[in-house]
Every structure is written in C-alpha cells, then in structure tokens.
Amino acid sequence: MAEPWLFLLAADLPFLRGSHLRTLLATAQHRQTTGALLLDPQGRKQWLISCWRSEPLAAALAGYGGAAVGGVLRRLEPAEVTITQQPGLPPPWLDCDTDEDLAAAMAFAYPGKEGDR
Numbered sequence: 001m002a003e004p005w006l007f008l009l010a011a012d013l014p015f016l017r018g019s020h021l022r023t024l025l026a027t028a029q030h031r032q033t034t035g036a037l038l039l040d041p042q043g044r045k046q047w048l049i050s051c052w053r054s055e056p057l058a059a060a061l062a063g064y065g066g067a068a069v070g071g072v073l074r075r076l077e078p079a080e081v082t083i084t085q086q087p088g089l090p091p092p093w094l095d096c097d098t099d100e101d102l103a104a105a106m107a108f109a110y111p112g113k114e115g116d117r
Helices: 019-029 053-061 071-076 101-107
Strands: 003-011 037-040 045-053 079-084
Touching: 003 019, 019 037, 019 045, 019 053, 019 079, 045 053, 045 071, 053 071
Parallel strands: 037 079
Antiparallel strands: 003 045, 037 045
C-alpha cells in the first residue's frame, strides 16, 4: 500500500467530521499502535469509524475469511477513542441504517422543519 495510514469508514455517517478523524489518527500515532477506533458512549466499538497502519491491516485482511470485520480487526489491538458529544449537536457515530436513524439525522440537520420536508 502506498499510504502509511488509511481510514475505514461507513458511508452513512453524516455527522462525522475531519476533526474526529484527526483525533483518531493522532491517538494511533501518539500511542504507536496499529490503529484507533471510536467508542460510542455505551462503550461499543465503532469498527467503521477507525484508522489503521496500512501494512498490518493488509496482512490481517489477507487472512480474512468473510467473518465480521470486527473479528479480523480486533486482533490488531487498536487504541480506543472516546469523543464527547457536544450538547445540541449530533453524535459523529449516528449512522443511517433505518428510517428512524434517518429521521433522527434529519431532525439534527433541519431543526424545526418536521412538517416542511
């Protein structure tokens, strides 16, 4: 791989920002780990909000047998990063998997516009 680091991100995270990604990368580099991932407030690992050293990730994925992505990445022992949700702002880990998730995202994006959409 040409780049020393890469991010593994879900495509349905409308409130994830560059500052969150910079925090992940800085944590992984500072702790000299193979990667870093975001923890939500309940302590759940957000594998699709993570950054990784390219070489160890490529080696781990070479043996990937199609199981859950967390299973293959867990062995890389990433640093865990907690980002505090700012009051009134949407959490960066809010993904849009369901109609309810999308409605929550829309409520953050367009406050007070429920009837206008």
